Amino acid sequence: xxxxxxxxxxxxxxxxxxxxxxxxxxxxxxxxxxxxxxxxxxxxxxxxxxxxxxxxxxxxxxxxxxxxxxxxxxxxxxxxxxxxxxxxxxxxxxxxxxxxxxxxxxxxxxxxxxxxxxxxxxxx
Numbered sequence: 001x002x003x004x005x006x007x008x009x010x011x012x013x014x015x016x017x018x019x020x021x022x023x024x025x026x027x028x029x030x031x032x033x034x035x036x037x038x039x040x041x042x043x044x045x046x047x048x049x050x051x052x053x054x055x056x057x058x059x060x061x062x063x064x065x066x067x068x069x070x071x072x073x074x075x076x077x078x079x080x081x082x083x084x085x086x087x088x089x090x091x092x093x094x095x096x097x098x099x100x101x102x103x104x105x106x107x108x109x110x111x112x113x114x115x116x117x118x119x120x121x122x123x124x
Contacts, residue, residue: 003104004074005064011096011106012076016059023047028105035111043106056083062093072100080113 007026014022024044031043038046058081065075075098081091094113101107 004066004071004098004100007100007104007106008064008074008076008096008098009061011098012059012061012078016057018051018054018057020047020051026106027109028101028103028107031106032108033111034109036113036115043109053084054082055085055087057081072102074098074100 011023011026014026024047027043032040033043033046034040035046038049041049060079061076062079063077065077067073075095077093077095079091080094081089083089092113094111097110097112098106099108099110
């Protein structure tokens with residue numbers, strides 16, 4: 001259980017820094033990300049595109065959750081302040097749900113947030 005919390009924390013710190021290698025280190029080689037904006041993608045492709053679109057990020061972790069019946073699933077709830085390369089800025093609450101393999105690597109992650117604020121800011 002403690003390992004899951006540490007992986008989620010490490011992931012969010014790497015996301016905030018825009019550290020592509022550190023992000024991929026938490027995923028298995030064929031790990032997948034389900035994103036409301038970018039769709040379902042291999043983690044390597046998803047983060048390459050996300051970091052290309054991002055000029056800065058600020059993340060405040062609000063909560064972490066672990067399924068008490070299945071510790072191969074966990075979630076991080078955070079506030080994400082996202083500055084796009086275009087200069088547009090958006091802030092939203094997000095939940096990333098992590099599904100781990102037996103070796104503690106993320107095999108799949110689902111991102112859940114309301115995309116409306118980001119779509120409005122991108123169109124301005």
